[in-house]
Amino acid sequence: xxxxxxxxxxxxxxxxxxTRESVPAMVMFSITTYVIFHFGLDANTVDGDLAxxxxxxxxxxxxxxxxxxLFVAEHEQGGFDGFLLAPVDRTAMFVAKAIxxxxxxxxxxxxxxxxxxxxxxGPPLGQxxxxxxxxxxAANIGIAVIGTLVAALAIQTxxxxxxxxxxxxxxxxxxxLGAARATAPLLDHGGAQALPGDWLALLALYDLLxxxxxxxxxxxxxxx
Amino acid sequence: xxxxxxAVSLRGVGRRYGERVVLRDVTxxxxxxxxxxxxxxxxxxxxxxxxxxxxxxxxxRGEVSVLGRALPxxxxxxxGQIGFLGHEPLLYRELSGRENLRFHARLHGVLATRxxxxxxxxxxxxxADDPVAECSRGMVxxxxxxxxxxxxxxxxxLDEPLANLDPAAITxxxxxxxxxxxxxxxxxxxDPAAGLAExxxxxxxxxxxxxxxxxxxxxxxxxxxxxYA
Numbered sequence: 001x002x003x004x005x006x007x008x009x010x011x012x013x014x015x016x017x018x019t020r021e022s023v024p025a026m027v028m029f030s031i032t033t034y035v036i037f038h039f040g041l042d043a044n045t046v047d048g049d050l051a052x053x054x055x056x057x058x059x060x061x062x063x064x065x066x067x068x069x070l071f072v073a074e075h076e077q078g079g080f081d082g083f084l085l086a087p088v089d090r091t092a093m094f095v096a097k098a099i100x101x102x103x104x105x106x107x108x109x110x111x112x113x114x115x116x117x118x119x120x121x122g123p124p125l126g127q128x129x130x131x132x133x134x135x136x137x138a139a140n141i142g143i144a145v146i147g148t149l150v151a152a153l154a155i156q157t158x159x160x161x162x163x164x165x166x167x168x169x170x171x172x173x174x175x176x177l178g179a180a181r182a183t184a185p186l187l188d189h190g191g192a193q194a195l196p197g198d199w200l201a202l203l204a205l206y207d208l209l210x211x212x213x214x215x216x217x218x219x220x221x222x223x224x
Numbered sequence: 225x226x227x228x229x230x231a232v233s234l235r236g237v238g239r240r241y242g243e244r245v246v247l248r249d250v251t252x253x254x255x256x257x258x259x260x261x262x263x264x265x266x267x268x269x270x271x272x273x274x275x276x277x278x279x280x281x282x283x284x285r286g287e288v289s290v291l292g293r294a295l296p297x298x299x300x301x302x303x304g305q306i307g308f309l310g311h312e313p314l315l316y317r318e319l320s321g322r323e324n325l326r327f328h329a330r331l332h333g334v335l336a337t338r339x340x341x342x343x344x345x346x347x348x349x350x351x352a353d354d355p356v357a358e359c360s361r362g363m364v365x366x367x368x369x370x371x372x373x374x375x376x377x378x379x380x381x382l383d384e385p386l387a388n389l390d391p392a393a394i395t396x397x398x399x400x401x402x403x404x405x406x407x408x409x410x411x412x413x414x415d416p417a418a419g420l421a422e423x424x425x426x427x428x429x430x431x432x433x434x435x436x437x438x439x440x441x442x443x444x445x446x447x448x449x450x451x452y453a
Contacts, residue, residue, distance in 0.1 A: 007330035078314035086331035087304035
């Protein structure tokens with residue numbers, strides 16, 4: 001399966017570099033949203049729960065843009081058929097797509113998180129960064145797994161964009177909740193507190209649960 | 225697989241989309257190395273039949289066997305031995321022909337050197353690095369032929385394979401997908417004379433039913449024309 005995943009990842013990277021459809025849109029959305037919050041909240045800086053909420057809600061909606069585009073090339077350009085005609089493990093497509101979305105999210109956050117710190121965050125980002133990176137990675141896994149599963153389901157329907165929002169957002173509530181609660185102490189105005197292990201554990205458990213579900217059912221989503 | 229076993233065998237096969245039945249009780253055997261040409265008006269079920277043999281669709285009734293394997297259960301075992309050329313080229317428009325073929329080569333476990341060979345064989349070596357989106361329909365069809373034969377399949381499933389190809393291109397791809405390829409073939413056609421010339425066995429579909437099933441030597445172009453009446 002490793003070779004198939006590698007082939008799919010190389011293709012995903014080539015397509016994104018060629019079309020630049022997903023990542024730039026996600027980055028632009030994040031930065032624009034932080035600018036809107038900057039003026040909309042009528043506050044120069046935010047911290048704690050509010051900062052965490054603003055950070056994660058924005059990243060969640062930016063992720064939805066990527067989820068919506070995830071299987072479009074497969075659907076519109078025969079990528080599904082081309083893949084299904086090959087003698088390969090079909091779960092490889094799930095793994096490759098989830099890794100792709102995870103990668104997109106990481107790239108977006110490399111730009112969006114500093115932009116958030118610059119535009120909105122009160123306390124300095126540096127102290128919170130190590131813990132924040134752990135939370136970002138854990139949440140990205142959850143968003144990538146659930147987003148890939150939902151995108152594969154939604155692409156078969158006529159109202160793809162609507163279905164992604166309707167299915168993904170409820171499923172991602174625990175991820176965003178866990179991520180926001182785990183992030184809040186890191187962005188405390190008095191300086192970064194310890195990373196709350198219980199929320200991080202919830203995130204990891206939820207990631208694992210959906211990874212197993214997706215692994216078990218993805219094959220059936222590609223079936224006729 | 226023993227030569228005595230049919231390459232493709234269908235028994236009472238049916239398929240529907242929702243309430244609409246597109247194939248009813250289709251039965252035939254196709255021997256190894258032979259060519260079945262499927263005729264029929266639009267919506268007769270030709271493409272559905274090919275997609276079923278390619279393991280992309282399941283039969284809702286009856287039994288399908290391809291290269292000695294029962295579908296859909298053994299689909300995994302035969303996918304690497306099937307070359308499918310449908311209405312869509314199954315190529316990513318933003319990637320070049322070479323990138324597309326390299327991607328498919330990796331999926332099929334084929335060496336990258338084979339990509340250059342098939343690009344040469346379909347006369348696309350000189351445009352291999354252009355994005356597919358910038359190629360003409362005929363060029364895209366040549367690339368689609370290259371994709372279909374990249375892994376040297378035993379069975380070719382060809383849905384109007386010569387569409388969009390000029391005479392020179394038809395001559396060029398003939399060794400790959402024509403009778404001289406030596407492969408077992410199932411192809412669809414709307415051209416009675418050209419189709420009959422290719423066929424060992426003829427299947428005429430109308431409304432999803434097999435209205436005509438006979439060796440090509442026993443079939444006239446008038447009989448095929450009646451399918452379209």
